[in-house]
Amino acid sequence: MRRSLYPLLALSVSCATAGARQAGAPAPAPQAVTSESSSVMRPQYPTTYRRHPNAAVLIRNATIMTATGQEIPDGSIFFKDGRIVAVGARVDAPANAVVVDGTGKYVTPGLIDDHSHLGVYAAPGTDAESDGNEATNPVTAEVWAEHSFWPQDPQIPLAIAGGITTIQALPGSANLIGGRSAILKLIPARTVQEMKFPGARYGLKMACGENPKRVYGRRGGPSTRMGNMAGYRSAFAQAEAYRRRWDTWDKDHKGDPPERNLRLETLAEVLRGNIYVQNHCYRADEMALMEDLAHEFGFKIRSFHHAVEAYKIADLLAQDSTSVSVWADWWGFKEEAMDGVQQNAALNQQAGGRPLIHSDSPSGIQRLNQEAAKAMYSGQRAGIAITRDQALRWITINPAWTLGIDSIVGTLEPGKMADVVVWSGDPFSVYAKAVQVYNDGWLVYDRRDAAHQPRTDFELGQVPAPGTDR
């Protein structure tokens, strides 16, 4: 069975608890006592992802950037049945493999954006498609981004053409606790379930600072940063008690199960370590407070997102093993974003942290490679010795780690999922474009072949068909 090929899948099964099951993990054998009466024992919106059948592919004579420290000139990569089989200077491939001449081209892992609102803030950007913020309560841990996600968002093919193969689709930042994220393979699909990354943990979107204050300041609060902190603490204090009740019942399943509370169920999963906290936070001092919140309740913050001031506390963040998901150069659009510097990623790398470049933008997601290039060269020009491999990691394996899927994707290594991008040139050049994008071995985009340029339903009959370029 294909699932067992990916180590994390097995892990996620063991992590599953009665509180909320991991997507993709099969529900355990129903307990005789409760199977008919308890929804919690049934599958929770499981993934229906299936690998698209494809011919084996050999790309040769290309510069292969593996994101494992290697850049192989005149190299080859062979993948088959959705898995990378071999990478190197010389690679054996069977005669029936489709051969792609990579002369002058570069090959990287599929890019991963750990901060996207594709599908939840879909184009054409009308109120009707605005499904990213459940701004009705400052704590909405019970909502799931996948329940808003529209697979026909015309922004999806644009991002695919930029070499993106996996995204984390997040709720917005209006709320202190905004809800669960969805980790998705970026492929054409009819339903979000078909896109759900098999075995991936959910993320929990949390937000610091100005946004929750602004949204709720005149609607019952919080209206201050201290109000924000009190809001997180109250929510997690309730979740602690909820978790205890369920964990006790889970031991022997005696008596009626506790009543389900969807909000606390998600937070209890955070406390169990099964859901990763993805925390929108700009200011250095606030990030330090959020780390203390995490210590108080015994969870880890997986990544600070936007983290415009992360460079000021890069040493502290490295100590806490919290990654930082940053832009190359966004700044100034609000007060907590005033202290942006172009060396943010580089300084965090220098401090031993785990920086990565995210987009938070349907436009930026189309050129994550360019954003990484800007951040790398800004660092280099300021005297920080960032390598090309490190910068590539900012858009591949580091976001994969942040999402907990780094054993499956994010590098070009035998055994990993065949998420592969062929670039027209050095991906850190402004003039380079993705020419082919393979997702799990499936050629989802080919710049030179209209048959491999997927279009959403939305585009048909109203958005002019692209020529050779989009």
Place this chain on the structure above:
Amino acid sequence: MIAVLLAQTIAITGGTVYPVTGPKIANASVLIRDGKVAAVGSNVTVPADATRIDATGKWITPGFIDGGGQMGLVEIGAVEGTREGALRGDSVAAAFNVAEGINPASTLIPVTRIEGITTTLATPGGGANLISGQAVLIDLDGSTIEQMLVKSPAGMVAYLNEQAKDAGGGSRAGVTERLRRVFNDALEYGRRKAEYSRAQMQALSAAAADLAALLPVLRGDQPLIAVANRRSDIATALRLAREYKLKLILAGAAEGWQIADEIARAGVPVLVQPLDNIPSYDALGIRYENAAFLARAGVKVALLETDTHNSRNLRQQAGNAVSYGMTWEQALRAVTLSPAEIFGVADRYGSLEPGKVANVVVWSGDPFEFTTGVEHVFIRGREIPLKSRQTELFERYKKLPPSY
């Protein structure tokens, strides 16, 4: 500023010069004297008293011009107290010239100019306007507004896109009806000022000051910068320009590529942000190739970076315009000489020629590439220190913990 007043001679020698008005010149020099370009070429005589800057291996271009954004008019996007770019509650704000809203001490100015952008348009807008006011062209150096101004006004900004519909009563047809009424009233006001003063005129559709401010536009002396994206809206702008004999500049023009020939025939220049491609009902046909297709049809194109805080990314916009079909030379022209021509300052700006204002940038390589850094920036002949609030923050925190 004192430096500008001093008679100073600077010789940038040994670089590859891109004058824009002609082919690149290898191993050439640019001589700057008293804030102006004094000489350009491969056999320039360098005076003995000149300050020499060795540009061997470097690229030398005119300073880039961003034809969009709100430089000096916004400090923090979400902090209203720092925004000066839009008038509220006035859908016809033609008399509103943004110049006196400009803050020469804005932190955005050093952040932008040290990356080679030396001149920008400061544009009124952001409200629900039909006519948002008068844009001005500024150099990114100077301690007073007067010192910064290159041209004021540089154009009158009007909206013919979805955003204007509220001010037009909820319909695109209402927008044009209202605009025509305002234009007609302005013309009539111009003819009958005396009667207006004696209160012998019917009620007009806008305040007298706004109508008066439109007269230079209706005489064809001042350009009308019309923001329009949908093909039909662009066609409407062209129609209005024909009716009123306007000197039109199209801005945005997302679907302009679909009627590029018509725009070219009308001789109307276009301001384009190359990296716009997210479809909306205002522009379902938006695409990366817009700038290239317009240029290919013979339209004069200037490129924009409309995110004021990242006006420095005009370089990236230009590089991507090349990726999506412009020639490199077209893209360079679209961030230098073309905007200077479009805003009527090409006699002073946009190329490296004797007599022009010495806005000059020395780059380590191709200015559109990420590898390239800025080595020297001159604005009106003054060498700009490569410092900004951001470089100071970096210096403070490059070693942790910082010393305060």
